[in-house]
Amino acid sequence: MSEEALIEVHDVTKTFGNYLAVDNLSMSVRRGEIVVLLGQTGAGKSTVLNLIMGTTCPNSGQIRVAGFDPYASFKALKGRLSVSFQTDRLLPWRTAVENVELGLLILGNSKSRARASAREWLARVRLDGADDKYVHELSGGMRQRVSLARALAIDPEIVFLDESFSQLDHVTSKTLRRDFLQIAREFRKTCLLITHRIDDALEMADRALVLSPPARVALEVQISDEARYDPHKIAELHAQIASAMGGESQTEH
Ligand SMILES: Nc1ncnc2c1ncn2[C@@H]1O[C@H](COP(=O)(O)OP(=O)(O)OP(=O)(O)O)[C@@H](O)[C@H]1O
Ligand SMILES: [Mg+2]
Numbered sequence: 001m002s003e004e005a006l007i008e009v010h011d012v013t014k015t016f017g018n019y020l021a022v023d024n025l026s027m028s029v030r031r032g033e034i035v036v037l038l039g040q041t042g043a044g045k046s047t048v049l050n051l052i053m054g055t056t057c058p059n060s061g062q063i064r065v066a067g068f069d070p071y072a073s074f075k076a077l078k079g080r081l082s083v084s085f086q087t088d089r090l091l092p093w094r095t096a097v098e099n100v101e102l103g104l105l106i107l108g109n110s111k112s113r114a115r116a117s118a119r120e121w122l123a124r125v126r127l128d129g130a131d132d133k134y135v136h137e138l139s140g141g142m143r144q145r146v147s148l149a150r151a152l153a154i155d156p157e158i159v160f161l162d163e164s165f166s167q168l169d170h171v172t173s174k175t176l177r178r179d180f181l182q183i184a185r186e187f188r189k190t191c192l193l194i195t196h197r198i199d200d201a202l203e204m205a206d207r208a209l210v211l212s213p214p215a216r217v218a219l220e221v222q223i224s225d226e227a228r229y230d231p232h233k234i235a236e237l238h239a240q241i242a243s244a245m246g247g248e249s250q251t252e253h
Helices: 045-053 096-106 111-124 140-153 170-186 198-204 231-244
Strands: 005-016 019-030 034-038 060-065 081-084 158-162 190-195 207-212 216-222
Touching: 005 045, 005 190, 019 045, 019 190, 019 216, 034 045, 034 198, 045 060, 045 081, 045 158, 045 190, 081 140, 096 111, 096 140, 111 140, 140 158, 140 170, 170 198, 190 198, 198 231, 207 231, 216 231
Parallel strands: 034 190, 034 207, 081 158, 158 190
Antiparallel strands: 005 019, 005 060, 207 216
């Protein structure tokens, strides 16, 4: 396994009862890299994420995150990883800024420092002005921005997003993806993003891995910025990925 890999998954198998969810999977993510995991529903994407976050353990194989076994050393990785999901999972009785500062407070920051940092992150995701609004006063897109600010505010080494843009309308999703990408690059975050949308992967990934059930890598493609802006190359990559996903070409609608 490569030394610069921040996430390493080696020959991992995971079963739920008799069901084989992950079959001998090996993959890695280098520091500063943005890797997108693609796959149809049930391919095992979220299971792989849970294994890497250490919320579940493999039956066999080895996982290392920043040098730690994420399941056995769950606490050692506290504050070094963060995650945002398809739904925002915000606390309704807290305002936007109070939701964002929560992780910072849990990690032991002073109230004033946590508050200042939470406000900065809300501004970075273009939500300045909404700091003191409650969740029910925010649109779906704004809530997802709060959720991203909360994930980023603790300054994690690795950011995981599991379908974070999937429930939003086309335009909101696109601007949010662009804003997230800019922040991820600026702060050199290592990211593992999960989506079933090929277009999202082509837009965001340095590298895309297509999982086919039971989670194994059916295709791995490198996506250079040069390729990203070449319509022919993008169409070719799209077709390749669609075929690896089982022929189903899922674009945004
Ligand atoms: N805790 C669990 N217990 C039993 N089966 C599970 C569990 N978690 C996942 N599975 C099964 O493992 C398979 C992979 O599930 P997973 O949630 O990883 O898929 P996914 O690729 O994330 O799908 P989606 O795109 O719908 O989110 C599915 O068949 C699912 O039913
Ligand atoms: Mg999932």
